[in-house]
Amino acid sequence: MTHDHGHIRGGLLLGLGAYLLWGVLPLYFKALDHLLPTEIVAHRIVWSLLFLGPLVMLWKRWPAIRRGLGSIRIMATLALTAALIAGNWLVYVWAVLNDHLLEGSLGxxxxxxxxxxxxxxxxxxxLTKAQTFAVALAGTGVAVLALGAGDAIWISLTLAGSFALYGFFxxxxxxxxxxxxxxxxxxxxxxxxGWILWLEGSGxxxxxxxxxxxxxxxxxxxxTAIPLLMFTAASKRLPYSTLGFLQYVAPSIQFLIAVLLFGEKLTTAHAVCFGAIWTALLIFAVDGLxxxxxxxxxxxxxxxxxACAEPCRVP
Structure with missing residues (x-):
C-alpha cells in the first residue's frame, strides 16, 4: 500500500513538472523566432538524442534499448509515436512563431x-451522462471557434489529436x-x-x-527531452485519466502568456470556445470525483x- 502511494505520488510530481515546463516553453521558442520552425524542430531532435546518449550509458540502459530494437512490435509502435511527436512539435512551434499560441493552448x-x-x-x-454532455459541450465550443475564427482551428485539433494518440501508444x-x-x-x-546540414550549406x-x-x-x-521523459515516466505510474487532468496546467500557463505577454487578441469566438471547454472540463472533473x-x-x-464474513457466520 505504501509502495503504491509512493509510486502514484512520484507520478504526480513527474507529471506536474512536465506540464509546468511545457507551459513556459513558448518563451523559449519565441526567443528563436528568427529561425524556421522546421529548423527548430530538427535541432530539438538532434540535440535530444545527444542529450539522451550519456543518460543511456550512465543508467546502463543499452540492454533494454537492444531488446526494443530487436522487437518488430516495439519498433513499429515507436516509429508511429516518433511521427506523432515530430508532427506535434512542428505544428506547435509554427503556432508560437506565428502568433497562434491561443489556438495552441486550446489544443x-x-x-x-x-x-x-x-x-x-x-x-x-x-461514458456517463455527465461525461457525454461535457464532450458535446466541448465540441460545440470548437464548432463556434471554427465558425468565428476558423482559419486556425486546425492547429488546436491537430495538437489535441496528435498528442492524445502519442500518449496512448x-x-x-x-x-x-x-x-x-x-x-x-x-x-x-x-x-x-540532413535538413540542418542542407540549411547550413545553403546559407x-x-x-x-x-x-x-x-x-x-x-x-x-x-x-525537449526533460519534460518528455518526465511525462512518459508519469504515464507509467498514473491512471490515464489522472494524467489527462494534470495537463490543464500547461495550457493555462500558455493562455496567460499568449494574452498577457504576447498580446494575442482574445476574440468573442475564442472566449465562447474557451468557456465551453473550461465548463466541460469542470463537469468531467466533478463527475470523476x-x-x-x-x-x-x-x-x-x-x-x-x-472481514465480517468469518466472525459473523452462524455455526
Whole structure:
C-alpha cells in the first residue's frame, strides 16, 4: 500500500513538472523566432538524442534499448509515436512563431477530452451522462471557434489529436521512458540532421547566426527531452485519466502568456470556445470525483463485508 502511494505520488510530481515546463516553453521558442520552425524542430531532435546518449550509458540502459530494437512490435509502435511527436512539435512551434499560441493552448485543453474519446473508440469504455454532455459541450465550443475564427482551428485539433494518440501508444508500448524516447529520436535524427546540414550549406541556417541563438539551440535537447521523459515516466505510474487532468496546467500557463505577454487578441469566438471547454472540463472533473468516491465506498463496503464474513457466520 505504501509502495503504491509512493509510486502514484512520484507520478504526480513527474507529471506536474512536465506540464509546468511545457507551459513556459513558448518563451523559449519565441526567443528563436528568427529561425524556421522546421529548423527548430530538427535541432530539438538532434540535440535530444545527444542529450539522451550519456543518460543511456550512465543508467546502463543499452540492454533494454537492444531488446526494443530487436522487437518488430516495439519498433513499429515507436516509429508511429516518433511521427506523432515530430508532427506535434512542428505544428506547435509554427503556432508560437506565428502568433497562434491561443489556438495552441486550446489544443492542449482539448487533449483530455480527446483522451476520453480514444477510451470510447479504442478501449470500448462507456461514458456517463455527465461525461457525454461535457464532450458535446466541448465540441460545440470548437464548432463556434471554427465558425468565428476558423482559419486556425486546425492547429488546436491537430495538437489535441496528435498528442492524445502519442500518449496512448506510449502508455501501451512495453518500453520505459528513456529507452522509448531514445529510439524515437534516433529514428528521426537522420532526417533532422540532413535538413540542418542542407540549411547550413545553403546559407539559410541560423545555428551560428549569433552567440545567444547558438546557446539556445544547444539547450534544445534538454528543453525537449526533460519534460518528455518526465511525462512518459508519469504515464507509467498514473491512471490515464489522472494524467489527462494534470495537463490543464500547461495550457493555462500558455493562455496567460499568449494574452498577457504576447498580446494575442482574445476574440468573442475564442472566449465562447474557451468557456465551453473550461465548463466541460469542470463537469468531467466533478463527475470523476463523484465516481471515485462511489468506487471507494464500494471497496470499503466490500472489505468490511469480507472481514465480517468469518466472525459473523452462524455455526
Amino acid at each position: 492542449y485543453y482539448l487533449n483530455p477530452l480527446v483522451n476520453v474519446l480514444l477510451g470510447v473508440v479504442l478501449l470500448k469504455e462507456r 506510449r502508455k501501451v508500448a512495453p518500453v520505459e521512458a528513456l529507452e522509448g524516447l531514445s529510439i524515437e529520436t534516433a529514428l528521426l535524427t537522420p532526417l533532422a540532421l 539559410q541556417g541560423g545555428f551560428t547566426s549569433d552567440p545567444l541563438t547558438t546557446i539556445l539551440i544547444l539547450l534544445a535537447g534538454a528543453a 463523484r465516481a471515485g468516491r462511489a468506487a471507494a465506498r464500494e471497496r470499503a463496503a466490500a472489505l468490511k463485508a469480507a
